[in-house]
Amino acid sequence: MLTSRRVLPAFDWRLIAAAAGLAALSVLIIYSTSGMHASLFRRSLYLKQATWMVMGVFAMVLLCVVPYRTTWGLAYPLYAFLLGALLLVALIGRTGMGAQRWLSIGSFAFQPSEFMKLSLIILLARYFEDHKDELHTPRIFILPIILTLVPMAFVLRQPDLGTAIMLLLISTSILVVMGLKIRYLVLLGAAGAAVAPVLWHFLHDYQKNRVLVFIYPDMDPMGAGYHVAQSKIAVGSGGLIGKGWMAATQSQLNFLPENHTDFIFAGLAEQWGFIGSLGLLLVYAYLLSRGLRLAKDAHDLFTMVTSFGIVCMMAWQVVINVGMVTGIMPVVGIPLPLLSYGGSSMLMNMLAVGFLLNIQKHRYLY
Amino acid sequence: MSREREISNRYASFQKRIRVAAILVSAAVLILVLRLWALQILEGDRLLQLSLNNRLRLRPVEAPRGLILDRNGELMVENLASFDLYATPEDMSDIEDTMRRLAEILQSSPDELRQRVSQGQGSQLEPVLLRKGVDERIVAAIEEHKIDLPGVSLRVRPVRTYPNGGSAASLLGYVAEVSRTQLKSKEFRDFRPGETMGQAGIERRYDAFIRGVDGGEQVEVNALGKVSRPIQQVEPQSGFNLHLTLDNRLQRVAEEALQGRSGALIAVHPSTGEILAMVSQPSYDPNQFSQRMTPDQWRKLTGDPHHPMQNKGLQGQYAPGSIFKLVTALAALEKGSITPETKFSCDGAFSLGSHLFHDWKKGGHGTLDLRQAIANSCNIYFYNTALKAGIGEITRVAGELGLGAPSGLGLSGEARGIIPPKPTGPPEAGGWYPGNTVMAGIGQGMVTVTPMQAVMMVSAIANGGSLYRPWVVRKVETLDREMIEEYGSELVRKVNIDPDNLAIVREGMQAVVSEGTGGRAKIPGLRVAGKTGTAQVVENKKNGSQRGDQRDNAWFEAFAPADNPQIAIAVVVEHGGFGGQVAAPIAKSLLEAWFKLPKEPRPARVAETEPAEGD
Numbered sequence: 001m002l003t004s005r006r007v008l009p010a011f012d013w014r015l016i017a018a019a020a021g022l023a024a025l026s027v028l029i030i031y032s033t034s035g036m037h038a039s040l041f042r043r044s045l046y047l048k049q050a051t052w053m054v055m056g057v058f059a060m061v062l063l064c065v066v067p068y069r070t071t072w073g074l075a076y077p078l079y080a081f082l083l084g085a086l087l088l089v090a091l092i093g094r095t096g097m098g099a100q101r102w103l104s105i106g107s108f109a110f111q112p113s114e115f116m117k118l119s120l121i122i123l124l125a126r127y128f129e130d131h132k133d134e135l136h137t138p139r140i141f142i143l144p145i146i147l148t149l150v151p152m153a154f155v156l157r158q159p160d161l162g163t164a165i166m167l168l169l170i171s172t173s174i175l176v177v178m179g180l181k182i183r184y185l186v187l188l189g190a191a192g193a194a195v196a197p198v199l200w201h202f203l204h205d206y207q208k209n210r211v212l213v214f215i216y217p218d219m220d221p222m223g224a225g226y227h228v229a230q231s232k233i234a235v236g237s238g239g240l241i242g243k244g245w246m247a248a249t250q251s252q253l254n255f256l257p258e259n260h261t262d263f264i265f266a267g268l269a270e271q272w273g274f275i276g277s278l279g280l281l282l283v284y285a286y287l288l289s290r291g292l293r294l295a296k297d298a299h300d301l302f303t304m305v306t307s308f309g310i311v312c313m314m315a316w317q318v319v320i321n322v323g324m325v326t327g328i329m330p331v332v333g334i335p336l337p338l339l340s341y342g343g344s345s346m347l348m349n350m351l352a353v354g355f356l357l358n359i360q361k362h363r364y365l366y
Numbered sequence: 367m368s369r370e371r372e373i374s375n376r377y378a379s380f381q382k383r384i385r386v387a388a389i390l391v392s393a394a395v396l397i398l399v400l401r402l403w404a405l406q407i408l409e410g411d412r413l414l415q416l417s418l419n420n421r422l423r424l425r426p427v428e429a430p431r432g433l434i435l436d437r438n439g440e441l442m443v444e445n446l447a448s449f450d451l452y453a454t455p456e457d458m459s460d461i462e463d464t465m466r467r468l469a470e471i472l473q474s475s476p477d478e479l480r481q482r483v484s485q486g487q488g489s490q491l492e493p494v495l496l497r498k499g500v501d502e503r504i505v506a507a508i509e510e511h512k513i514d515l516p517g518v519s520l521r522v523r524p525v526r527t528y529p530n531g532g533s534a535a536s537l538l539g540y541v542a543e544v545s546r547t548q549l550k551s552k553e554f555r556d557f558r559p560g561e562t563m564g565q566a567g568i569e570r571r572y573d574a575f576i577r578g579v580d581g582g583e584q585v586e587v588n589a590l591g592k593v594s595r596p597i598q599q600v601e602p603q604s605g606f607n608l609h610l611t612l613d614n615r616l617q618r619v620a621e622e623a624l625q626g627r628s629g630a631l632i633a634v635h636p637s638t639g640e641i642l643a644m645v646s647q648p649s650y651d652p653n654q655f656s657q658r659m660t661p662d663q664w665r666k667l668t669g670d671p672h673h674p675m676q677n678k679g680l681q682g683q684y685a686p687g688s689i690f691k692l693v694t695a696l697a698a699l700e701k702g703s704i705t706p707e708t709k710f711s712c713d714g715a716f717s718l719g720s721h722l723f724h725d726w727k728k729g730g731h732g733t734l735d736l737r738q739a740i741a742n743s744c745n746i747y748f749y750n751t752a753l754k755a756g757i758g759e760i761t762r763v764a765g766e767l768g769l770g771a772p773s774g775l776g777l778s779g780e781a782r783g784i785i786p787p788k789p790t791g792p793p794e795a796g797g798w799y800p801g802n803t804v805m806a807g808i809g810q811g812m813v814t815v816t817p818m819q820a821v822m823m824v825s826a827i828a829n830g831g832s833l834y835r836p837w838v839v840r841k842v843e844t845l846d847r848e849m850i851e852e853y854g855s856e857l858v859r860k861v862n863i864d865p866d867n868l869a870i871v872r873e874g875m876q877a878v879v880s881e882g883t884g885g886r887a888k889i890p891g892l893r894v895a896g897k898t899g900t901a902q903v904v905e906n907k908k909n910g911s912q913r914g915d916q917r918d919n920a921w922f923e924a925f926a927p928a929d930n931p932q933i934a935i936a937v938v939v940e941h942g943g944f945g946g947q948v949a950a951p952i953a954k955s956l957l958e959a960w961f962k963l964p965k966e967p968r969p970a971r972v973a974e975t976e977p978a979e980g981d
Contacts, residue, residue, distance in 0.1 A: 135376065177383045179376075233420065236405040236413025249421045253586065270417075274406040278399060285395055292388045296381050308384060311391075319394045326401045 011064065012360050018287050019060060019353040022338035023053040023346065025268070025280075030260045030341055032245060033267040035252030045260055045341055052343045056350030063354030064361055071355070072302055075126035078119045079147070085112035086154040093158075101158050111344035113155045113163045118348050118355075120167060121309030123147060124174050129302040141180050144171065145188070159204050162262075162333035166316060173312040174305055227263075230256045232327045234266035235277075242273030260341040262333055265325045284318050284337075291356050303359045310352045313337075421586050426558070429578030430524040432605030434538060434568065436614035437642075437840065441529060443538055443569075448525035448657075449505045452493035453483055457517030467514055471507045472497065493519060499657045526562075526569075526656040532649030533621050534612065536677035537777075537838070539567025540652035542659075565655070567677065568608065568838065571777050575842050575850065578605030606850050609840045611640035619959040620645045623952040629919075629939040630678035630817040633956060636825035636925055636934040638855035639834025641775075643956070646678040672940075680773075680780040683814040684938055687901030687945070688743045688883075689921050690764075690809025692827060692871050694752050695736060697763040699867040703754035706736045706870050712746035721801055723749055726900070740874030741882030743898055745808050752807020753800060760806060761786050766861040767823040767833065769815055774835040774858065783815045810902060820923055821936035827872060828895070828925040828934050830865050833858040876928050883946040887924055887954040894957060895931075896924035898945035917941040922949030926957050933960050 031046035085103060089112055094102040102109040124144055134140045148171035156164040176185065200208065234250035237243065246252075248270035251259035259267055269277045291311035298304035314337045321336040323329030335342060337349045405413065434443035451472075458464045465476040465483075472479070483494050500508075500520075508520060526541040542565045544557045557563065561580075564573040581602030620631050620643040633643040650667055667675055676682065698704040714730035716723040725731070725745040731738075739747035752760060764770060770785035786798070786806050805811035815823075818836060826833040835856040842851040875895035878884040884896040899921030920942030925934040935953045942948035 132373075132376075173387070177380060177387065179379070230420075232405060233413050233416045235402070236409050237417035238406055239410035239414060240407060249586070250417055253421060255417075255420050269402070269406065274402055274410075277402045277406065281395055281398060281402075285392075288391055289388070292384060292391070296384050296388075304380060304384075308387070312387070315391045315394070319391075319398065322398050323401070326398070326405055328397075328401055 011061075012290070012357055015287070015290050015353065015357060015360070016057075016060070018283050019338060019350060020053075020057050022280075022283060023056055023350070026264065026339045026341070026346075027053055029264055029267045029271070029339070032271060033248050033251035033259050033264075035249075035254065042260070048343070049341050049346070052346040055343075056346045059347055060350040060354035060357065063351055064357045066358065067362055068303065068306075068355070068358050071122060071358075072126055072129070075119075075122045079116075079123045082112050082116045082119050083151060083154070085110075086116065086151060089113075090154060090157060101160055108343065111342070113151070113158070113160055114342075114344035114348045116151045116155070117163070117166055117170060117313055118310075118352055120148060120151065121170060121174070121306055121313065124171065125302045125305035125309065128174075128178050128305050129300065132301050135179050138181070138184060141175055141178075141184070144175060156199070156202060159202065160333070161203065162335075165320075165332060166313065166334060169316045170309055170313050173316075174309050177308055178305070227257060227331055228324075228327050231263055231266050231325050234263075235269040235326055238270045238273040238276070240274050242269070242271045242276055245271060247271060262321065262331075262335055262340060263325055264340050265322055265336055268339075269325075280339075281318075281322070284314070287353070288315050288318075290360075294356060294359055298359070307356055307359055310356060313352065314349070422584050425583045425585050426561075427581040427583055427600075427602050428523055428562070429580045429602035430604045431526060431541065431564075431569075431578060432576040432607045432842075432845075434576075434608045434610060436610050436612045436617070438613065438615075439609075440614045442534065442610065442612070442614060444527050444529065445524040446527045447522050448499045449520045450498050450523055451496040451500050451504075451508070452519045452521060453479075453496050454493040454517040454519065455483055459516055464515055464517060467511065468496075468508075468518060471504060471511070472500075499525065526652075528652045530614070530618075531653065532651050533614075534617055534644060535567075535649045535652045536646045536675065537567050537612075537644045537679075538652065539564055539569030539571075540655040541565065541569055542655040566675070567777055568610075572608055572839060572842070576605040576608060579603040604845050606842045606844055608842055611635075611642065611838055611840050612644065613642050613963070615963055616643040616956065616960055617645070619643075620956055621647075621649075623955045624937075624939070627939050627942060628672045628678075629937070629942065630682055631935065631937045631952065631956070632679045632817050632821045633933055633935045633960070634821050634825055634836060636828040636931040637832070637834075639822065639825065639836045640840070640855065641836055641838045642933065642960070644677075644679055644838070646676065646682075648672050648674045650674040677777070677779070678938070678940075679817045680775065680777060681816070682938070682940075683781045683783055683816055684919050684921070684940075685811075685901035685903075686809035686813055686815045686820065687899035687919070687921055688745075688809055689820060689824075689897045689899035689923050689945075690813055690815075691740065691743065691748045691807070692823075692875070692897055693764045693767065693769070693809075694748050694755060694760055694807040695740060695871055695874065696767075696863055696867055697759040698751040698755035699736075699870060700763060700863060701755050701759045704736065704751055706873075709733050709735050710739070710744075710747045710750045712744050714746070716746045716749045716804075718749070718753075718801055718804055723804055736870065737874045737877050738882075740871070740897070741877035741880075743878075743883045748807045749804045752803050755807075757786050757798060757803045757806060760803070763863060764813075766859070766863055767826055768858065769813075769819050769823060773816070773818045773822050774856075775818065775838065777838075780818070781816050783819050784813060786812045809899065817936045817938050820921070820938075821934055824897075824923040824925055824936060825931075825934040826861055827868055827875075828931040831861045831863055831868055833861050872928065875925075879924070884922065884924070884950045886946060886950040887922065887957070889926075889954060889958055892926055892957065892961060893928035894924055894926040894954075895928040896922060896950065896953065898922055898950060900943070900945045903941060917943050920945040920948040922946070922953045924950075924953045924957065926961075933957065 027046050027050045030049050034043045089100060089103055093100040094104050094109060101113060102111050127144060131140050148167055152164045152167045155167065230250060234256050237250065248267045250256045250270055251267040256263055256266055268280060288311050291307050295304050295308035295311060298307060317334050317337050320329050320334045324331050335345050338346065430445045433441060436442055455461060465479050469476040469479055479496060482496055505520060508515060508518060541562050544554055544561050544563050548554045549557060549559060564570040564576060569576065579602060581600045584598045616633060620633065624631050624645050624647045627647055629647055631645040632641065634641050654663055711733040712725055712730035714725045714728055730746060731742050731744045734742065734744055734747055764785040770783055772780045772782055802811060806813050822833060822836055835858050837853055839853055841849060841853065843849055872895055875897055876893060878898065879887050879894045879896045883898040887894055887896050901919045901921060903916060903918055920939040922945050923936045925931040935956055937949040937952045939948050
């Protein structure tokens with residue numbers, strides 16, 4: 001049944017190309033949206049992102065060489081390490097944009113919460129692999145829930161609502177696929193709703209505003225609502241084919257804040273219109289479909305959960321991010337995988353894709 | 367169930383859920399695509415417009431207003447470049463330092479400048495106007511220290527300039543920013559705050575011609591409203607030039623003749639109605655309005671008891687006094703109640719019922735005919751004449767000659783004057799007594815005229831019965847001398863007065879100058895016809911504290927040459943005293959000057975014989 005071709009499959013070059021292509025696109029957009037009146041710092045960001053891209057591609061390819069069983073072994077230590085890093089962030093972290101998210105290592109700022117997403121996926125995969133015979137017992141889900149809530153609490157405290165939501169969504173998605181009954185989920189949701197006022201209390205004012213403005217968009221057109229309004233103008237003004245290269249005035253002239261991070265999609269949509277946006281979504285769809293196929297064809301629970309978790313992570317991020325840029329989701333600060341500016345995010349997503357490649361390459365070896 | 371089976375079942379259920387997840391992801395992506403379709407395709411055009419609105423601002427560049435020239439092409443109103451000083455705080459690396467340096471140049475305090483900047487800063491972070499119309503010394507100093515003054519800029523703006531200062535000021539008008547109350551009214555809905563416009567006189571009436579079309583600089587601004595780069599420039603279109611019928615040389619003579627007095631003078635061509643000179647004294651300097659006026663200047667202008675802002679020729683209503691005797695004479699002649707030979711004797715008083723009316727000359731004039739009565743302005747003669755003519759005929763003749771109605775010059779604020787109402791019933795019912803008729807007959811009581819009406823009336827008498835609409839703008843031309851609009855003389859009516867009667871009155875007017883009260887207007891070699899008037903001032907007696915206010919208003923109206931009138935003049939000097947003593951010499955100096963002035967071929971004549979074509 002096994003052919004020699006399948007025993008030693010080559011790299012999935014198309015997957016590599018898709019990931020690297022997205023990262024390169026990121027550099028182009030960041031470059032083209034930094035208007036000539038932007039700060040010198042903003043104008044140099046595309047170079048930094050390019051550096052991250054190169055490092056990311058290396059990390060991605062490098063990860064293929066490491067058998068995923070090694071990662072399997074590292075699941076718990078990695079999680080513990082990142083939890084420690086999150087603790088450190090809370091104690092000595094660098095503050096930026098109103099939140100304490102980064103750890104400075106030399107001149108690099110490292111954002112542990114970003115890597116925690118991937119680590120949580122691996123941890124849950126390992127956990128369910130280890131307990132694959134007990135999945136019918138509901139109590140088996142208790143520990144994963146706790147393992148999710150602990151880093152979530154740290155991240156929420158920074159505060160980083162977006163990443164906290166991502167951790168919750170990734171974990172919930174995995175738990176549901178692993179057989180967590182919907183009724184338990186509803187129960188958990190109810191419990192969550194019960195503590196929501198408490199969580200609300202922990203949110204910063206700007207975050208409360210963003211949620212409120214999403215619910216009542218006319219509340220504050222010049223304040224928080226301004227962001228969404230300008231973002232919609234940017235996306236819509238691209239029309240069918242866009243304004244063209246370097247013509248994204250909404251971003252260039254800073255009508256749209258955060259145009260290189262969470263709102264980078266607007267810069268793409270403005271320059272290349274509906275066609276460009278559709279193209280981007282198709283590339284993501286391709287990436288996700290590759291991951292889903294891997295999950296479906298997986299022969300063991302670890303690779304299944306890992307690839308599914310990675311797909312979930314990316315899918316949720318794409319849907320929420322594009323949704324918020326186009327004004328159908330609240331502005332919660334979730335980056336677009338491989339596209340938004342940021343070293344930690346770039347590396348983590350490259351590693352995630354690398355992981356998919358690894359699973360693909362090694363899936364028949366065990 | 368075997369363990370193998372159980373495991374494979376479990377895997378099957380995982381795969382089922384993963385398939386569901388795949389469907390959900392596809393659905394979500396589809397929703398995103400639909401959303402993008404809605405935004406980019408359905409709403410794309412609207413949102414593109416919004417993004418352009420975001421990005422582009424039109425910075426208006428004021429168009430230079432058209433020039434105003436006199437009939438000989440002499441410049442009366444022009445534009446000079448003015449430099450306005452602006453500050454852009456964001457461009458200042460060190461605001462304190464820049465303000466300190468700037469204050470030194472402007473000889474002002476840094477605190478005051480800072481205050482101006484913070485006051486002037488609106489929602490957009492546009493450059494803030496620091497000072498309007500800075501002088502050349504400051505311009506030079508700022509240019510010199512440009513490097514040390516980042517964020518400080520000068521913008522050139524055309525400024526309305528009146529080289530002759532207060533000359534013809536109330537006729538020409540002035541230019542100022544459209545006021546807040548004006549902006550609220552419908553008429554000014556197309557104006558933007560801070561835009562300048564003609565606010566009085568010709569500047570106001572012909573604003574649409576003069577103002578031109580403001581240009582603009584379309585600039586790209588960033589989210590802070592800061593200009594990042596110019597996109598395109600629309601050159602402002604200069605306004606049209608106005609050519610007046612006014613002769614600035616005559617205007618100057620007239621200004622000088624009336625200097626130091628309060629009053630008005632209008633000179634027209636009697637057979638066309640074109641205005642040759644129009645003076646209202648005291649005057650004001652319209653240049654004050656072009657720069658920002660201080661509250662103090664404004665108070666001084668509006669609080670002046672002599673109303674310098676008023677165009678007295680149009681807005682001043684005066685009792686005509688004896689110049690109205692021409693109307694009374696015409697009314698009686700028309701009615702046939704007197705002939706030129708009709709004589710009345712004057713012993714200095716005239717009794718009507720229990721009331722005694724006096725002549726201005728103690729002892730009276732003796733017995734006179736109409737010609738002598740006009741020449742000597744005998745009150746007693748005209749008391750009798752007025753009674754014979756009746757108020758109805760007097761009112762009719764006055765109306766025929768244009769009294770009691772605006773002359774139609776078209777400048778705003780023109781007064782109507784008052785003529786006695788036509789009695790509709792018996793005297794008792796209308797409240798009109800013969801005594802009123804007697805007073806009206808010599809131009810006192812219920813009669814007022816504007817100097818404009820007076821000069822048009824005398825013109826109609828001079829030219830044999832044509833009442834013209836006065837006009838002051840001859841033509842409107844573009845900068846390239848392309849004709850936009852041409853005006854000509856316009857007959858209001860051929861007056862319904864026998865030309866023979868007009869001739870009789872003209873003869874009387876000649877006698878006024880040659881042997882009567884207007885002797886001071888006598889010019890050797892020129893047959894001048896005139897009429898003096900000395901109108902009692904009643905209304906001002908209440909606030910008689912002002913010196914000279916109780917004195918009579920002095921009138922003189924004249925035309926010359928008597929047989930072929932080329933010019934008609936009306937002069938009124940407020941509280942001047944006797945018309946023959948005060949107003950007649952003013953008219954004389956004007957007539958002397960006019961007939962000495964070299965005349966160029968007159969385009970206005972062409973307009974008269976060949977009416978302007980089309981519109």
